[in-house]
Amino acid sequence: MQVSAPNDIKIYNLSAGKSLPEWLSERRRRSLVKRDIDLQRRIELIQDFTMPGVSHRIKVSRDGQYILATGTYQPRVRCYDVSQLSLKFERCMNSQVIQFDLLNDDYTKMIFMHDDRYIEFHNKGGSHYQCRIPCFGRDMAYHYPSCDLYIVGVSNEIYRLNLELGRFMAPLKTNSRATNCCQINPEHQFLTIGTEDGTVEVWDPRSRNREGLLDTNLSADGHHEITAVKYRDGLNLALGTSTGKVLVYDIRNQRPYVTKDHEYGEPIKSLEFNHDQDYVLSADSKIMKIWQRQTGKLFTYIQPETDINSLCTYPNSGLLFFATEAPNMLVYYIPELGPAPRWCGFLDNLTEELEEDQQPTVYEDYKFVTVQDLESLGLSHLIGTNLLRAYMHGFFIDIRLYHRAKAIIEPFAFNEYRKQRINQQLDKERESRAFKKNEVVKALYTL
Incomplete structure (x- = not known):
């Protein structure tokens, strides 16, 4: 376990430290742990929380009992049971997963978007059905009242796949040549689309009409794409751009009330909101920043050694998960962001006991x-x-x-x-x- 304090905020890296091979005997393990200080200070929060090569996406089920992650190689999905702190099952696939979503509160119904223009449906037992989509997909969102799955990608059309009827419906046509991301607001059920032209389109799924169009290039310097979309509530909307900026809007206004620059020039990959502390968590491939939503003032930041692919937060806690360009999926704990979840409440005591003030020097030998x-x-x-x-x-x-x-x-x-x-x-x-x-x-x- 490593402890850092950027901006005087303690951050515990629960994935740091050496790991022992499984084939070692118990006696050999004890002798290695006794001699190596890094092994003494390690914490394995979830057993086998890794991928063979690279991890792409991490999501938490709505009931909070399961953590699902996709990665490669071979392309696969892994499900972790937090009540057992271990791997529940693993399923391999034929192609890489671009995006996935959970239809139920648990893992029993899942949708996977692949990079070979296929949508694959899984149930509790495994793969159930797959169908081909008209274009290469980039993101998707499921509308529960109408059972429509909205698919965006390398096309000016938003494809609708009705899961109740099992067929494609008439698509929605946008003004952009391609779309990057989408999200459905759970309060007013509007579909929000981020495009390659830097515009944001808002559609009403009930009437299938475009209700609003926002050009973010007017409020930012230069041309950019919209790479991430995230709602905090019914009114506050955060947009991530391809130039490394985050724009926070009140949807009743054409101008953002906060603009945050990551200063790396990398596309924003993930956006999350912390409702208890009113913070925004934004991540690009180099860094994840936490800042105040109203003022944009920096709270703290996390900069892993490997590139970030996606960010996931455990609800109502200070626990963060990172999918990175490395086998290990990173787990961070920030006590000032929120308490530890109930299934790992021991973290509050462990972080204090295992933290050591004196660190071994780099040139100790x-x-x-x-x-x-x-x-x-x-x-x-x-x-x-x-x-x-x-x-x-x-x-x-x-x-x-x-x-x-x-x-x-x-x-x-x-x-x-x-x-x-x-x-x-x-x-x-x-x-x-x-x-x-x-x-x-x-x-x-x-x-």
Whole structure:
């Protein structure tokens, strides 16, 4: 476990640290943990929370009991049961998953959008049915009242697949050459589409008419695409752009009341809202920032070592999941963002117990020496070789080589040091046995 404090906010990386192979014996495991401080401080919150190569998407079921993730290679989906803190099942697929959604409160009904123009439906037992879509898809949204699945992608049309009738309905035509993302607001049920032209279109699924059109290029510098759409409630809408900016709108106004720049120039991939603290969580491939929705003031940030593919937050908590360009799916815990979920309430105590103030230095097996020290040790001829690592006004040398050269130059240094320590110990013992001068003898004067 690693602890960082950007902007004086403590962030616990629960995925950091070394892991042990499963084939090691229990005795070997104990011996390795005893010697390695990184193994002592590791926390495996969910067992086998990894992918063979890369993870793409992570989502939490609406009942909060399951965490589902997609990745590769081979393309697959993994379901984790939080009550058991372990993997529940794994299903492999024929092609990479672009997006997926849960139709039920749990994992029993799922939809997967693949990169080969197929939509695949899964039930509790596995794959149920798949159908081909007219274009390459990028995102999808399910409208529960009408049972319509809206599909956006490399086309100016929004395709509607009715899951009750099992057939495609008449598509909705947009003014853009392609669409990137979509979301249905759960309060007023409007469908919001983000396009490649930087416009946002709002459609009413009941009348299938376009109710609004917003050109975000008028409120931002230069041309950009809309890459992420997220509603906080019925009125507040956050938009992520391809230039690394987040625009927060009141849908009754044409101008954003907050504009946040990530300053990396990378497309915004994920947007989330924290309702308790009124924060916005925005992530691109390099960094995830948490900032105040009303003012845009930065709260804190997380910058993993690998590129971010998507962000997922566990509801009403400070637990965050990252799908990245690495086998490990990252788990972070921010206590000031919210409490730990009920299924991992032990995190509040563990983070305090396992956190250590003193961290091992980077060069703990090396000793810093100057040029004068090298000359006194007779090692000046090693300058320029790989046995010395230049640093500031001196060098780092292997501590074993240093002690070996020290023993050759001063062969009797240890014996003199040992005699000195013995004499100091004898002097302390003599002082303890000696009487103190001018000591007043206590007596009973009443006798």
